[in-house]
Amino acid sequence: MREGVTTKRALCASCDIACSVVTEIKNGRVVRVRSSDNPIFRDHICMKGIVAPKGFANPNRILHPLKRVGERGSGKWEQVTWDEAMADIGSRLQAVVDRYGPEAWAVSTSQWNTSTDHGLGRRVMNHVGSPNWISGVALCAGNTAAVNRFTYGWFPFGDFNNTRCIVLMGHNPRRHSWTPIYNYIRSAQQRGAKLIVMDPRRSSSAERADIWLPLKVGSDTAMMFGWLKVIIDEGLYDKEFVAEWTVGFDELRQRVDEYPLERVAELTGCDPEMIASAARLYATHGPTIIPWTPITDMQRNSTSGIRLQSILRAICGYLDVPGGELLQGFNPDIINESEIEMHHVLPEAQKAKQLGSQDHPAFTYRGQSAFREPTRRVYGQEYANLVMGCHMATPSATFQAMAGEGPYPVKAFFFLGNNPLLSYANMPMILKGMMNQELIVAHEQFMTPSAQLADYVLPADSWLERPWLHDMFGWMSTVRFSEKSMDPPGDCRSTFQFWKLLAGALGQSDIVPWDTLEDFYDYRVARTGMSFADLVATTEVHFAKPEFRKYEKTGFATPSGKVELKSSVLEGLGFDPLPYFREDPPRDDAYPLMMFTGVREDGFFQTGHRHIPEMRARHPEPEIYLNEKTARTAGVRDGEWVAVENQLGRIKAKLAIRDAMPDDLVRVPHGWWKPEMPQGHGQLSGAHDYADSQLCRDDDDFLDREQGIPHIKGIPCRVVSLMSPSGDAEIVDASLLEPVE
Amino acid sequence: MSGNSRGFMQSEFMGKLMVAMAARSSRNRSLLDRLCRRALNRLTALPPEEDFMRDPLIDNDEGFDPEELDRYQRGE
Numbered sequence: 164m165r166e167g168v169t170t171k172r173a174l175c176a177s178c179d180i181a182c183s184v185v186t187e188i189k190n191g192r193v194v195r196v197r198s199s200d201n202p203i204f205r206d207h208i209c210m211k212g213i214v215a216p217k218g219f220a221n222p223n224r225i226l227h228p229l230k231r232v233g234e235r236g237s238g239k240w241e242q243v244t245w246d247e248a249m250a251d252i253g254s255r256l257q258a259v260v261d262r263y264g265p266e267a268w269a270v271s272t273s274q275w276n277t278s279t280d281h282g283l284g285r286r287v288m289n290h291v292g293s294p295n296w297i298s299g300v301a302l303c304a305g306n307t308a309a310v311n312r313f314t315y316g317w318f319p320f321g322d323f324n325n326t327r328c329i330v331l332m333g334h335n336p337r338r339h340s341w342t343p344i345y346n347y348i349r350s351a352q353q354r355g356a357k358l359i360v361m362d363p364r365r366s367s368s369a370e371r372a373d374i375w376l377p378l379k380v381g382s383d384t385a386m387m388f389g390w391l392k393v394i395i396d397e398g399l400y401d402k403e404f405v406a407e408w409t410v411g412f413d414e415l416r417q418r419v420d421e422y423p424l425e426r427v428a429e430l431t432g433c434d435p436e437m438i439a440s441a442a443r444l445y446a447t448h449g450p451t452i453i454p455w456t457p458i459t460d461m462q463r464n465s466t467s468g469i470r471l472q473s474i475l476r477a478i479c480g481y482l483d484v485p486g487g488e489l490l491q492g493f494n495p496d497i498i499n500e501s502e503i504e505m506h507h508v509l510p511e512a513q514k515a516k517q518l519g520s521q522d523h524p525a526f527t528y529r530g531q532s533a534f535r536e537p538t539r540r541v542y543g544q545e546y547a548n549l550v551m552g553c554h555m556a557t558p559s560a561t562f563q564a565m566a567g568e569g570p571y572p573v574k575a576f577f578f579l580g581n582n583p584l585l586s587y588a589n590m591p592m593i594l595k596g597m598m599n600q601e602l603i604v605a606h607e608q609f610m611t612p613s614a615q616l617a618d619y620v621l622p623a624d625s626w627l628e629r630p631w632l633h634d635m636f637g638w639m640s641t642v643r644f645s646e647k648s649m650d651p652p653g654d655c656r657s658t659f660q661f662w663k664l665l666a667g668a669l670g671q672s673d674i675v676p677w678d679t680l681e682d683f684y685d686y687r688v689a690r691t692g693m694s695f696a697d698l699v700a701t702t703e704v705h706f707a708k709p710e711f712r713k714y715e716k717t718g719f720a721t722p723s724g725k726v727e728l729k730s731s732v733l734e735g736l737g738f739d740p741l742p743y744f745r746e747d748p749p750r751d752d753a754y755p756l757m758m759f760t761g762v763r764e765d766g767f768f769q770t771g772h773r774h775i776p777e778m779r780a781r782h783p784e785p786e787i788y789l790n791e792k793t794a795r796t797a798g799v800r801d802g803e804w805v806a807v808e809n810q811l812g813r814i815k816a817k818l819a820i821r822d823a824m825p826d827d828l829v830r831v832p833h834g835w836w837k838p839e840m841p842q843g844h845g846q847l848s849g850a851h852d853y854a855d856s857q858l859c860r861d862d863d864d865f866l867d868r869e870q871g872i873p874h875i876k877g878i879p880c881r882v883v884s885l886m887s888p889s890g891d892a893e894i895v896d897a898s899l900l901e902p903v904e
Numbered sequence: 905m906s907g908n909s910r911g912f913m914q915s916e917f918m919g920k921l922m923v924a925m926a927a928r929s930s931r932n933r934s935l936l937d938r939l940c941r942r943a944l945n946r947l948t949a950l951p952p953e954e955d956f957m958r959d960p961l962i963d964n965d966e967g968f969d970p971e972e973l974d975r976y977q978r979g980e
Contacts, residue, residue: 187967192974195967202945203926206957213965222979325919338959349956350948484912485919652977703930709923711916 165189172199172703174633174645176278176626177211177218178768180343181633183703184208186648192216193627193648201703206346209339210766211778218775219625219652223838224608226653229620235598236616236844245654245664248619253668255602255618259575265292266516267574269561273299273581273769279631280579281683282503283662283675285548289509290666290674294517294528295556295564295573299586299769301526302465302761302872303457305552308638309526310466310870312534313730314473316541316720318549319488320639321452323347326486328357328444328451332383332472333458333876335366339765344454357448359441361386363759364830365823374441378431380759380828381877384464384744386438387471389427391419393442394479400446401480408714409477411729411740418741430744446479450486461761463874465867466525467742470730474742477726483712490714491640492542494707498687499637506546506554516571518564519557523871524736526555530869533722533732541720550636557871558587559861565596574599579606579658580623582770584613584850585834588859588873591812598844606661609774612836612847612854621661624651629659630699632684640707644699659683738869747877748864754809754879756793758829760855761875770834785814785853788821788830789882797882807831809880812857818882829882831855 168187175182175196183204187195193216198208228248233239259267268291270284288296298305308318321329329348336345352358352371360372361383369375378386394400395416405412424435431438445451453476459468481487493499506528514528524530531553535545548554564573576583576597584593597603597616605614606621614620631645651657663675677683684695691698691705698705718724722731734740763769766778773779787807789797799805801820806813807829816832824830835853842848851857858878865874928940952958 190970192970194970194973195965197965197967198962201930201932202941202948203929205948206962208962210961213962213967216968216973217976220973220977222977224977322919324922325915338957339961346957353950353954353956485915701931701933704927706923706927709920711919 168194171646171648172644172699173626173648174631174643175208175212175215176631177209177215179278180341181278181643182207182209182212182343183643184212186627188648191649192220199703204343204703207343209342210781211339211768211772214775214777215625215627217777218772219608219627221609221774223610223774224652225610225620225622226655227622228654231618235603235618238615238843240620245621245656248621249664249668252602252604252619253665256575257669259601260291263572263574266295266513267572268293269295269297269518269556269565269573269576271297271576271578271581271583273579273586278633278636279626279629280658280662281632282500282548283659284579285504285506285554287662287666287669287671287674289505290671291669292509292513294509294514294554295561296554297556297558297561298551299581300550300552301555301558301870302461302875304455304460304636305550305555306465306526306870306872307455307460307469307552308549309531309553310469311473312531312549312553312720313525313727313732314470314721315477315482315490315726316534316537317490317492317547318638319476319482319490321454322450322486322489323351323452323454326351326356326450326452328359328448330359330361330445330451330453331368331372332361332453332456333363334454334456335362335368337367337765340763357444359444363825363828374437374444376431376433376437376441377825378433379877380757381462381464381747381874382431383459383462384468384471384742385422385427385430386433387468387475388419388422388742388744389424389431389438390442390445390475391415391471392422392424392427393439394446394475395419397443399443400478404480405478408719409726409728410723411727412478414741415474415728418743422744430746445475449479450481450484451479452481452486452488457761458876461872461875462877463745463865463867464743465872466869467744470742474728477728482726483714485711491638491707492713493544493547493637494634494640494642494705496688496691496705496707497632497634497642498690499634500551501546501548501637502544503687504546504548506548517556518569518573519560519871523557523560523866523869525869526552527557528554530732530736533735534720537720537722537724541717548637550638559589559592559866559871559873562587562589562593562596566592566599575602576600577604577606578613579661580608582611582613582834584847585770585836585854585856588856588861588875589811590850590854590856590859592861593856606658608655609838610842610848611770612850615842615847616844622653622655624655624657628655629657630680630684630695632687632695642705643703644695644705646699733869736869750879751810754881756797756827756829756880756882757877758807758809758831758858758880759876759878760831760859761833762830764832767834770836773836774838785816785832785835786819787816787832787882788819788824790822790824790826791820793824793827794818794820799882799884804885806883806885807858807880808883809858809860809878811860814855814857815852815885829880831858
């Protein structure tokens with residue numbers, strides 16, 4: 164221990180993984196973040212974690228409440244107190260509710276703060292009467308959780324420690340991105356587990372795989388049909404489990420028969436024998452896991468793709484067995500966030516108004532209502548808002564309503580730890596919606612492009628500056644605790660304080676009755692017989708008692724109590740109850756390439772971290788990747804500035820040649836803006852130049868039917884040079900052989 | 905996979921044992937807790953040449969000087 168240094172146990176929230184770390188504190192501030200001393204968390208830290216003390220000390224951090232004094236987006240602010248801000252926000256929000264109805268208030272939150280939001284945002288909204296809560300989890304894990312319920316009523320987590328085979332669908336965990344998952348996968352491989360990777364790119368995971376299926380972008384669903392064709396035709400499934408615990412197998416078989424391997428090979432671009440080999444390995448080398456992947460979350464066939472993952476897990480007998488896919492349920496000792504949210508107080512008539520629920524209901528109240536009784540039967544409560552994704556409004560429908568193009572107006576928009584302009588599809592529509600608001604409130608650490616359009620920007624604390632109780636998003640039954648390491652600077656406050664103050668400003672203080680965050684946590688952990696302070700001091704992880712094959716006692720949390728290969732809930736909502744595959748719409752010759760986006764770079768999480776010098780030094784500019792052949796065809800060269808264009812918009816980026824990319828595919832980086840560039844409407848700190856959300860379409864051909872989430876893994880586009888004819892950059896070979904991330 | 909086979913029952917037992925050991929290791933207070941932590945340490949540690957988690961950026965990190973952070977925060 165260095166002189167004058169004290170330590171705290173904390174959970175890093177630099178991304179959404181929540182690694183267990185140790186903070187070192189000197190002179191009242193965190194000076195170092197290192198990995199936990201507990202061997203089960205060894206080395207669970209990445210570059211974003213170690214640089215956090217500097218990131219939060221950035222001189223441009225927002226330290227005091229700011230009130231807009233000029234036109235929206237003019238960049239003119241005055242400093243006010245929290246009391247002044249919340250009093251005005253409360254009265255203006257109430258005016259919107261009185262004039263347009265409570266559904267005219269929408270809230271968007273993101274992982275940085277939703278996991279420390281504790282369900283209080285939904286709790287306040289449910290009491291006010293608004294169902295219109297949206298989040299990036301609509302296309303990243305939250306929607307996966309909701310769609311998994313259609314098949315077996317919960318969202319399983321893979322047992323990496325005991326599995327014998329892992330399937331990565333486009334996902335590429337690395338040392339500095341999804342660090343614990345990377346550790347689990349590499350450890351499993353060292354134990355002898357097999358790795359199957361589906362990815363158009365020769366990713367670093369693909370290079371380590373036993374089988375790499377370089378499929379066409381966006382064809383994951385077709386690939387899984389091919390696997391099922393092999394597994395069913397060759398009788399490789401768990402016949403006992405299928406007979407006893409599933410419904411709809413014969414109908415599934417008929418649907419699968421529509422996908423002979425020759426057709427699947429054509430749809431995916433992969434060799435039929437290789438497809439068959441991967442399917443056999445999956446089915447016969449188990450227990451196998453298909454860990455959650457954001458890739459399947461972001462496609463026009465997302466619902467069918469996630470359903471097929473679920474079906475593979477089920478018919479091969481991998482549900483809730485060691486080494487397989489664990490259905491953990493809630494931790495019975497902790498009051499979970501779904502309980503905190505109090506969804507039962509929101510009237511059914513208001514739930515029915517949730518935006519997007521009529522056309523794309525999968526993760527809305529309407530789509531999930533059939534699980535209320537089964538969830539109570541199996542998990543002891545009606546509402547299970549797994550990964551916060553099971554009772555959401557649809558983002559695109561919400562922005563349309565904000566822009567005056569929905570079934571009713573949305574006129575007040577709050578976002579916490581979230582940068583909506585860059586986080587959802589169709590930035591032009593989001594911008595139009597934001598400019599049409601009567602009240603915008605941001606709770607943020609930095610002046611993001613979205614915050615620049617707010618009426619109020621309220622200063623947010625960081626994970627170093629608050630305690631935290633992390634219930635693993637309701638996904639797993641483990642609960643972890645984080646100590647406050649230092650005081651927040653200036654007037655920065657937590658989401659707990661934000662919601663408590665807002666409830667008070669709306670005259671409903673009793674909604675959030677706890678005085679402090681610690682009091683609230685004491686309430687949540689009371690069933691353990693310990694206080695939060697005792698738990699955080701003595702327990703890094705609070706486990707629920709492990710059990711396997713719990714369904715044998717309770718059945719599954721579906722209407723039938725069985726695994727629904729044919730979904731009664733989807734059928735009841737008017738959708739195809741079996742998975743299916745929608746092919747790409749007809750191509751426009753003007754856009755001969757395909758792009759995908761949503762990719763994290765190691766130094767950044769989503770749209771954040773661009774303000775940290777050490778991280779920007781690693782990624783100074785947004786880069787797109789092409790292989791050399793595609794670049795030559797497009798007439799562009801390594802290192803030059805290019806534009807990526809499609810029917811919706813245009814962004815600028817530097818070109819990096821990567822031979823690990825397949826022909827005609829463009830990798831577009833996610834969430835780019837530059838904090839150093841001019842702020843305000845029309846500028847938005849470079850968002851108009853670089854933000855990939857300008858290319859992400861949300862018209863019908865590019866939306867998943869059941870969920871209404873955008874297809875961002877295979878969008879037609881073109882790449883054109885932005886250099887003058889004399890700007891003759893050379894093609895550099897230095898990184899040609901590197902895998903792509 | 906037969907849910908009643910001997911191998912399956914063994915894997916369930918081992919799965920539960922691992923969680924129990926992880927819980928003890930996380931508490932790390934009593935003698936048994938510390939023994940569990942030591943056992944997990946031995947089970948999970950790798951020789952440096954095989955340790956895929958080794959990374960110079962992480963391994964060489966010594967954090968920040970508090971005065972340096974103060975100056976940075978003041979924009980100096």
